[in-house]
Amino acid sequence: MSAAAAMSDQAPHIPVLLRPLLETVAPVAGVWLDGTFGAGGYTRALLAAGSAKVIAVDRDPLAFRLAAPWAAQYGDRLVMREGTFSTLDTLAGEQLDGVVLDLGVSSMQIDTPERGFSFQKDGPLDMRMSESGTSARDLVNRMDEGDLADLIYLYGEERASRRIAHAIVLARPVETTLQLAGIVSKCLPRPKPGQSHPATRTFQALRIAVNDEYSELAQGLAAAERALKPGGLLAVVTFHSVEDRMVKRFFQMRSGTAANTNRYAPEAVQTNAAFTIVTKKAVGPDDRELDENPRARSAKLRVARRTAAAPGDLDPGALGMPFFKGKRG
Numbered sequence: 001m002s003a004a005a006a007m008s009d010q011a012p013h014i015p016v017l018l019r020p021l022l023e024t025v026a027p028v029a030g031v032w033l034d035g036t037f038g039a040g041g042y043t044r045a046l047l048a049a050g051s052a053k054v055i056a057v058d059r060d061p062l063a064f065r066l067a068a069p070w071a072a073q074y075g076d077r078l079v080m081r082e083g084t085f086s087t088l089d090t091l092a093g094e095q096l097d098g099v100v101l102d103l104g105v106s107s108m109q110i111d112t113p114e115r116g117f118s119f120q121k122d123g124p125l126d127m128r129m130s131e132s133g134t135s136a137r138d139l140v141n142r143m144d145e146g147d148l149a150d151l152i153y154l155y156g157e158e159r160a161s162r163r164i165a166h167a168i169v170l171a172r173p174v175e176t177t178l179q180l181a182g183i184v185s186k187c188l189p190r191p192k193p194g195q196s197h198p199a200t201r202t203f204q205a206l207r208i209a210v211n212d213e214y215s216e217l218a219q220g221l222a223a224a225e226r227a228l229k230p231g232g233l234l235a236v237v238t239f240h241s242v243e244d245r246m247v248k249r250f251f252q253m254r255s256g257t258a259a260n261t262n263r264y265a266p267e268a269v270q271t272n273a274a275f276t277i278v279t280k281k282a283v284g285p286d287d288r289e290l291d292e293n294p295r296a297r298s299a300k301l302r303v304a305r306r307t308a309a310a311p312g313d314l315d316p317g318a319l320g321m322p323f324f325k326g327k328r329g
Contacts (some may be wrong), residue, residue, distance in 0.1 A: 015041035015102055015297035020283045021177055022049055024303050025233045030097030031055065033227065035085030035220060037063045038069070038106035046100070047074055048087065055092050056080045059130040066108065067261070073134075086219035089227035098233045099224040103217065103243050105207065117207065118212045119181035119199040125174060127203075127210045133148050134328065136206040137175065142329025145169045154322045155214075156205030157242070163187045171202035177203075204240070217243060218316040221250045225274055225314075233278070244282060244300050246319040251277050251304045253318060273306040274311060 018041065022028065028049040034042045046054050056078060058064065063323045064071075064080050071078055081091045085101055109129065116126030116136060125137040140148065149165035152158045168174060172182050181199040188198040208214060224234045238244040239245045252258040256273040260265035282300035289296050317323070 015039075015045075015237075016104065016289070016293060016299040017283065017285060017301045018042070018045055019289070020286075021100065021237070021301055022233055024278060024283070024301070025098060025235055028098070030229075031092075031094060032098040032100065032130075033057060033058070033088055033092050033096050034086050035099060035101045035224075036103070036106070037067075038102065038265065038316065039063070039108050040067050042100050042102060044316075047077060051077070051098075053077050053079065055096075057083055057085055057088055057091050059084045060106070060109070062108065062112075062133060063106070084216055085221075086216045086223055088220060089223040092227050095229045096227045096232055097229060098235070099228060100219060100235045100237075101217075101224070102237045103213070104196075104237065104239045104295075113177070116177050117203070119177055119184075119197055119203050122176055122178040123309070125177055125180055127207045128274055129211045136210050136212060137329060139206055139209060140168050140174045141172050144327065147326030147328070149328050151209055151324055151328075152202050152205045154205070154324050155200035155208040156203075158201035158205065159279065160187055161202075214242070214246070214321050215316065218250075218314065218321050220320055221247070221319075222311070222314040225306070225309045230306055230308040232306040233303060234275070234306065235301065238300050238302075239298050242320070243320060244302075246321055247302050248282070249319045250314075251275060251302060254312070255304065272309040272312075274307055274309045276307060278303040278305055 022045060028046055028051050030051065031053045032051045033055040035057050037043060037056040043054045043056045049126050059082065061082060064082065067080065071080065083091045088099065105117055109115050113121040113123035116123050125135065125140065127136040145165050148168065149162040152164055153161035154325050160163065165182050167183050167187050174180050184199040184202045191198060228234060236247045238247055254274040255277050257277065279302050284300055285296040
């Protein structure tokens, strides 16, 4: 049985782009780290494909509680550690043959209304992956209108951010997901068939802010560079344009293939490239996967291979990482 097939009857949710990921990184061997463990889909696929060990990392305690019934079957081949992938090199405690990062919200989070991630199911306005710290409710009820509008625009790329922020402030206190979704929906035209829900970008912005996702991504890429052995693979699955841009630029910068911003200047030559790019273009879902899992429609996979060069310093701004400069309440 293939690793992908094995997942269909073991895991509650098949992670996106699993088949192309396994094909791109094959043969899977040695020690891998799954930086976004979630429901365990990638981890179990890597173990089924031949990894000697997978270190499963997640900031969400629920992931490990749900894994308890099946994790023991893998013995010491599966090591579970709570934390963020920005410190994955420290959490690993050893050099790695591969790292996979799935930047999407896990299905177990979206499908659990009390976690507050879904605009289609009523629940408290939470969105905290770690179940601690500042919540989305805190942000929408405490932030100044201007700062809230800037956050929704910057992290959600929502053009109607000022109209939405004004409506949120007028409706305070905002306590639940459906209440917020309704406020946002009234600010935007009714979506046409096939278009996303009007609240998609606003919810995305709040989730990214609550969980500091862009900073985690930048730091996680740098941590993977430090943790990988020469020849090790870094595979990243993104779900929207900002994430994909950051990963693409990181790989370009670290492989010495970044475009020269000044066409009159001599071409930059990087002699200590830390990666070579494996996927020349981002890999998306095929028709079969879209039929099986519509959530995969915006997913993109990029893979690069570590060289023997020493890890370098990283400037998150060079990745095109958005920086919110306002106050969060």
